[in-house]
Amino acid sequence: MPFVEIEGKQVEVDEDGFMTDPAAWFEACAYYFAKGEGIEQLTDDHWKVINYLKEYYATNGIAPMIRKLCKETGIPLKEIYELFPSGPAKGACKLGGLPKPTGCV
Amino acid sequence: MSTETAKGLRQPKRANEKLFRTLGIEPVPDEKKVEEAIRHLDDFRNKLRSFVVTMENCVKCGLCADNCHTYLGTKDPNNIPAGRADLIRKAYKRYFTPQGKLFGPLVGAEELTLETLEKWYSYFYQCSECRRCSHTCPFGLDTAEITMVGRQILFWLGIGPQLHTATAGAILKTGNHMGLTKAGIIDTLEFLAEEIEEDRNGLKVEFPTDKPDSDILYIPSSADFMLNPNTLKGAGMFFKWVGANWTMSSRITEAGNFGYLMDQTRIQREMVTRLYEECTTLGIKKIVWGECGHGWRAAKMYVASYSDLPGVAKIPMTHIHDEVAALIESGQLDLDPTRNSQKITLHDPCNYVRACGLCDQMRVIMRAVTSDFVEMTPNRERNFCCGGGSGVLFDDPAMYEYRILASNKKAEQVRETEAEVLCAPCSICKAQLYPMVKEHKLPVEVVGLIDLVGHALVFPEE
Ligand code: SF4
Ligand code: SF4
Ligand code: SF4
Numbered sequence: 416m417p418f419v420e421i422e423g424k425q426v427e428v429d430e431d432g433f434m435t436d437p438a439a440w441f442e443a444c445a446y447y448f449a450k451g452e453g454i455e456q457l458t459d460d461h462w463k464v465i466n467y468l469k470e471y472y473a474t475n476g477i478a479p480m481i482r483k484l485c486k487e488t489g490i491p492l493k494e495i496y497e498l499f500p501s502g503p504a505k506g507a508c509k510l511g512g513l514p515k516p517t518g519c520v
Numbered sequence: 521m522s523t524e525t526a527k528g529l530r531q532p533k534r535a536n537e538k539l540f541r542t543l544g545i546e547p548v549p550d551e552k553k554v555e556e557a558i559r560h561l562d563d564f565r566n567k568l569r570s571f572v573v574t575m576e577n578c579v580k581c582g583l584c585a586d587n588c589h590t591y592l593g594t595k596d597p598n599n600i601p602a603g604r605a606d607l608i609r610k611a612y613k614r615y616f617t618p619q620g621k622l623f624g625p626l627v628g629a630e631e632l633t634l635e636t637l638e639k640w641y642s643y644f645y646q647c648s649e650c651r652r653c654s655h656t657c658p659f660g661l662d663t664a665e666i667t668m669v670g671r672q673i674l675f676w677l678g679i680g681p682q683l684h685t686a687t688a689g690a691i692l693k694t695g696n697h698m699g700l701t702k703a704g705i706i707d708t709l710e711f712l713a714e715e716i717e718e719d720r721n722g723l724k725v726e727f728p729t730d731k732p733d734s735d736i737l738y739i740p741s742s743a744d745f746m747l748n749p750n751t752l753k754g755a756g757m758f759f760k761w762v763g764a765n766w767t768m769s770s771r772i773t774e775a776g777n778f779g780y781l782m783d784q785t786r787i788q789r790e791m792v793t794r795l796y797e798e799c800t801t802l803g804i805k806k807i808v809w810g811e812c813g814h815g816w817r818a819a820k821m822y823v824a825s826y827s828d829l830p831g832v833a834k835i836p837m838t839h840i841h842d843e844v845a846a847l848i849e850s851g852q853l854d855l856d857p858t859r860n861s862q863k864i865t866l867h868d869p870c871n872y873v874r875a876c877g878l879c880d881q882m883r884v885i886m887r888a889v890t891s892d893f894v895e896m897t898p899n900r901e902r903n904f905c906c907g908g909g910s911g912v913l914f915d916d917p918a919m920y921e922y923r924i925l926a927s928n929k930k931a932e933q934v935r936e937t938e939a940e941v942l943c944a945p946c947s948i949c950k951a952q953l954y955p956m957v958k959e960h961k962l963p964v965e966v967v968g969l970i971d972l973v974g975h976a977l978v979f980p981e982e
Contacts, residue, residue: 430533430682477704482749483711504746517687518697519743519776519913519947
């Protein structure tokens with residue numbers, strides 16, 4: 416598996432550049448992956464989404480249904496796509512250190 | 521090797537060796553790959569009559585070319601169904617026919633090389649296994665079967681897309697493609713029940729999971745838990761309306777079967793084994809399948825022959841569309857079609873109409889639950905694939921571009937109907953059509969069929 420260097424630490428990622436171990440995430444990871452996604456700045460709304468994803472994942476071991484994400488963060492889907500151009504399931508998960516969703520997405 | 525380095529071939533990002541090892545596959549070193557592939561081809565030709573028939577009989581009439589959406593979209597001759605099958609056929613001739621052994625290229629025979637295997641990887645993952653070619657071919661030659669042989673051999677060699685291989689990993693771990701956990705499943709279902717209660721005037725719908733002594737086991741697509749909530753809700757409302765004693769199972773929350781799309785042995789069998797174990801545990805009398813094209817084909821056509829448990833193989837299995845259509849025809853559902861009054865068209869999932877005989881049922885439902893239904897052309901068994909079939913839902917740039925090209929024909933069909941809503945009752949179709957309508961700038965909303973049923977069902981307590 417490939418590794419990337421974030422703030423001097425070696426972080427393992429999969430073939431799609433997603434972290435393989437969500438527990439190894441630290442804040443600088445979000446900034447690092449944001450760059451790759453073409454996201455210039457992380458706003459409060461970005462963090463709201465990322466934090467909710469991480470929290471949900473920690474409890475449930477999976478990313479939430481997209482509609483639930485919108486409802487709980489109060490950010491409509493359209494705006495989530497503006498925040499994370501490759502979408503909530505892919506872009507936002509990547510920044511939060513969640514694994515890439517598999518299957519029919 | 522990645523997309524960029526494989527000699528100008530369009531290829532999906534591939535899984536690494538570590539991932540293959542978690543599936544029990546030790547990747548074959550390059551110097552052994554060709555030899556191994558030939559050995560597997562030899563096995564297939566001894567086992568699989570459909571393979572031999574397709575290898576021996578193509579007359580290169582060219583009829584299949586304009587009937588394959590991948591060729592229409594890319595104009596790449598290797599995407600002509602006969603061209604795709606030729607990637608194996610040339611080797612078949614070279615090693616297994618007397619003329620090929622003697623005259624080689626003169627009779628279209630060619631040595632198998634690593635380069636050809638790279639082409640297999642490229643073109644067998646551009647085929648959606650939609651079978652439109654076999655419907656057109658005067659001999660009924662089925663290139664989808666050849667694609668399956670090609671993908672299976674590649675899998676055994678340790679070559680496969682990251683997407684399919686990682687999904688296979690999720691299957692072994694959780695019994696579903698998305699890697700849904702029981703906690704996630706229950707939380708999502710509670711959320712959906714709340715949504716229904718809010719939207720439908722306090723209507724209470726239960727979504728039982730792992731409930732013992734259930735009569736019906738409903739098998740949803742795991743993607744419905746992430747992307748298609750209305751399909752799940754529709755199913756829940758339908759079962760409530762008919763008063764079914766039903767459940768879902770957290771051990772097999774998956775209507776699809778990526779094993780069928782890549783490894784029709786170990787991975788495909790895993791799903792079947794789980795299915796039957798759960799039927800036994802929960803006392804199931806009938807299995808009802810959710811919206812998933814390839815998954816319904818894998819279930820309807822392959823499950824019985826994959827089951828090692830002959831007793832449970834007798835449990836009847838139907839598709840939720842069969843159930844709904846039958847009750848509509850016998851006048852047992854109270855439906856209000858004006859609740860779905862937008863102009864709506866239906867995309868026929870290839871696997872339903874060309875591999876499962878599920879076709880008229882969708883029309884029975886459409887006419888009963890919508891008020892402005894318009895067919896696209898061509899339709900039914902002549903319909904074109906959405907371009908995402910067999911899980912070619914890749915998002916690396918070259919393959920994403922391919923997906924959109926492969927959906928040109930579908931976009932044209934949808935545009936001609938001037939519909940506002942596009943009903944696509946298959947999870948892969950949905951996952952393909954959400955971005956497809958955006959890229960082709962089609963002003964339509966993509967929905968499932970059971971979504972519409974749920975919306976149209978009239979409950980006395982509402
Ligand atoms: S239609 Fe059939 S016989 Fe004709 S080229 Fe295609 S596969 Fe071959
Ligand atoms: S199965 Fe479908 S995608 Fe594959 S070659 Fe035939 S028509 Fe083309
Ligand atoms: S994804 Fe849908 S349209 Fe495409 S092959 Fe499967 S069933 Fe057909």
